[in-house]
Amino acid sequence: MTMSDEKLYKLDKLFEYVGDSQETIREMVNLFLQSADEIKTQMMTACRQNNPEGVGKAAHKLKPSLDIFGVNNLAVQVRLIEKIHLDKEMCLNLHQIVKDFLDKLDLVVQQLHHDFPSK
Amino acid sequence: MDGFRIFITEDDMLYGEMLKYHLSLNPDNEVHLFRNGQECLKNLYRMPSLITLDYSLPDMSGLEVMRHIKKENPEIPVVIVSGQEDVSTAVTLLKEGAYDYFVKDDDVKDRLWNIIKKIRENLLLKSEINKLKDEIGRKYEFRNVIKGNSPAIRQIFTLIEKATKTNITVSVTGETGTGKELVAKAIHYNSPRAKKPFVAVNVSAIPRELIESEMFGHEKGSFTGAITRKTGKFEQAHGGTLFLDEIGEMDLHMQSKLLRVIQERELNRVGGNETIKIDVRLIVATNRNLSDEVAKGAFREDLYYRLLGLPIELPPLRYRGHDIIILAKYFVDGFCAENKLRKMSISEAAQQKLMQYAFPGNVRELKAMIELAAVLTDSDVIDEQHISFNSGSVATNFLLEENTLEEYTSKIIRYYLDKYNNNVVLVAKKLDVGKSTIYRMLKEQRV
Numbered sequence: 172m173t174m175s176d177e178k179l180y181k182l183d184k185l186f187e188y189v190g191d192s193q194e195t196i197r198e199m200v201n202l203f204l205q206s207a208d209e210i211k212t213q214m215m216t217a218c219r220q221n222n223p224e225g226v227g228k229a230a231h232k233l234k235p236s237l238d239i240f241g242v243n244n245l246a247v248q249v250r251l252i253e254k255i256h257l258d259k260e261m262c263l264n265l266h267q268i269v270k271d272f273l274d275k276l277d278l279v280v281q282q283l284h285h286d287f288p289s290k
Numbered sequence: 291m292d293g294f295r296i297f298i299t300e301d302d303m304l305y306g307e308m309l310k311y312h313l314s315l316n317p318d319n320e321v322h323l324f325r326n327g328q329e330c331l332k333n334l335y336r337m338p339s340l341i342t343l344d345y346s347l348p349d350m351s352g353l354e355v356m357r358h359i360k361k362e363n364p365e366i367p368v369v370i371v372s373g374q375e376d377v378s379t380a381v382t383l384l385k386e387g388a389y390d391y392f393v394k395d396d397d398v399k400d401r402l403w404n405i406i407k408k409i410r411e412n413l414l415l416k417s418e419i420n421k422l423k424d425e426i427g428r429k430y431e432f433r434n435v436i437k438g439n440s441p442a443i444r445q446i447f448t449l450i451e452k453a454t455k456t457n458i459t460v461s462v463t464g465e466t467g468t469g470k471e472l473v474a475k476a477i478h479y480n481s482p483r484a485k486k487p488f489v490a491v492n493v494s495a496i497p498r499e500l501i502e503s504e505m506f507g508h509e510k511g512s513f514t515g516a517i518t519r520k521t522g523k524f525e526q527a528h529g530g531t532l533f534l535d536e537i538g539e540m541d542l543h544m545q546s547k548l549l550r551v552i553q554e555r556e557l558n559r560v561g562g563n564e565t566i567k568i569d570v571r572l573i574v575a576t577n578r579n580l581s582d583e584v585a586k587g588a589f590r591e592d593l594y595y596r597l598l599g600l601p602i603e604l605p606p607l608r609y610r611g612h613d614i615i616i617l618a619k620y621f622v623d624g625f626c627a628e629n630k631l632r633k634m635s636i637s638e639a640a641q642q643k644l645m646q647y648a649f650p651g652n653v654r655e656l657k658a659m660i661e662l663a664a665v666l667t668d669s670d671v672i673d674e675q676h677i678s679f680n681s682g683s684v685a686t687n688f689l690l691e692e693n694t695l696e697e698y699t700s701k702i703i704r705y706y707l708d709k710y711n712n713n714v715v716l717v718a719k720k721l722d723v724g725k726s727t728i729y730r731m732l733k734e735q736r737v
Binding site (some may be wrong): 184185187188202206228234235238 | 301303304305307308309311312315373399
């Protein structure tokens with residue numbers, strides 16, 4: 172998996188909430204990365220246990236952060252996964268759907284790490 | 291107003307921190323972030339002005355947290371900020387008392403600011419109302435409104451003070467114009483119920499066919515003309531005091547309904563099935579002798595004993611001696627201040643004239659008389675020619691009372707004693723009787 176040149180996130184909404192102070196933005200980015208990491212683990216565990224509801228819960232928790240960080244290419248996907256337990260057909264592809272989602276999330280995380288390197 | 295304390299209860303750290311940072315941009319806001327329901331509940335003692343709750347918290351649901359909050363303090367507005375886009379969840383939460391419900395979308399911050407603005411305005415209004423209630427309370431501090439220093443009125447002060455300390459029903463009797471409603475207000479505004487409503491009803495002023503609906507309310511469509519639901523006086527006075535003036539005018543049918551409400555402490559609106567609990571302190575007043583009405587069969591005996599409670603019998607003004615002058619000066623000062631007139635005094639001759647009058651209209655009549663005198667005078671002094679009586683001669687008024695000779699004697703001596711500050715020697719001289727006669731009458735409690 173390589174890092175995309177295309178910006179996978181947009182911080183406009185975040186600026187609306189916290190202004191453009193670099194320090195605050197960095198703080199929020201760190202919180203996003205921390206929460207993405209936690210949710211990724213939760214999602215993978217639920218997936219391993221074949222627990223679509225658990226996967227959905229983890230997606231539900233990540234949804235607002237993805238919206239705030241303008242991760243538009245995951246906005247639709249996260250909402251589908253949130254309700255995956257209601258769709259038997261999708262449940263059959265749970266592992267593939269989750270893997271696809273987490274791969275894309277990893278790209279966003281990598282890009283953020285790159286753009287906001289740890290001090 | 292002090293700072294506006296906001297609790298954000300949110301397990302999504304990014305979202306919580308971001309909201310905290312955003313709402314703290316207004317330095318008047320003191321924002322606290324909690325990661326679960328228990329932490330939020332543990333801090334309720336800090337009296338937040340607003341709580342935002344995520345619906346899905348790790349330890350309990352937003353609904354459970356809200357129920358605890360409402361149990362602890364139903365006044366705190368709770369706003370649910372949730373990722374749940376489910377309408378039925380929102381409806382349930384709103385029904386359970388949530389101030390608002392919104393989904394974590396782009397509008398969250400604008401909606402939160404709007405809510406904060408509204409709540410702040412409400413808090414300001416509430417604080418204004420409380421200030422006004424305090425002012426009314428001070429205004430009705432009973433020694434500020436019930437003027438006088440006679441033994442009769444000092445006894446009334448003692449009774450009012452006792453009445454303010456409990457919820458006992460108070461029955462105020464007295465001639466017209468003696469200030470029965472004033473006493474009722476003084477009791478209410480000096481009691482622990484002072485910040486709750488004081489509702490006054492003049493029973494005689496309500497047509498017989500409307501009284502039940504006025505007192506207990508009615509449901510929409512319960513009778514012709516009932517186009518909306520209406521709450522009655524009892525419900526309006528919930529938590530406070532209901533003053534029923536001219537209770538002696540209530541008909542027997544209504545008396546039985548009133549008795550039931552007083553006994554059960556609950557009512558049904560006219561045409562309604564719902565039973566409504568009420569917490570109302572009752573003060574009743576009448577210028578009739580209710581025990582006579584009971585004897586005549588015009589007033590229910592059981593209701594009479596229910597309402598009797600602490601009886602306060604207001605003395606007629608003519609038995610209050612020098613209080614007449616104290617009140618006259620109080621009214622003239624009030625009138626001058628209200629009408630931006632120069633301060634006025636009452637001449638000695640005018641005072642003598644006032645002291646000789648029987649005041650069948652009592653304090654109300656004195657007030658009207660003094661205000662008229664203040665208008666009639668061309669100087670800063672109210673003189674005897676400015677005082678005009680409406681009810682015939684002093685002697686006629688006195689004789690109208692139809693007392694026995696002994697009662698007249700007693701009243702004359704009491705009147706002179708009040709007038710001359712209990713100076714027995716002076717009174718004996720004025721009445722041309724021996725001072726021992728007066729001492730004997732006092733000793734035998736015939737005065």
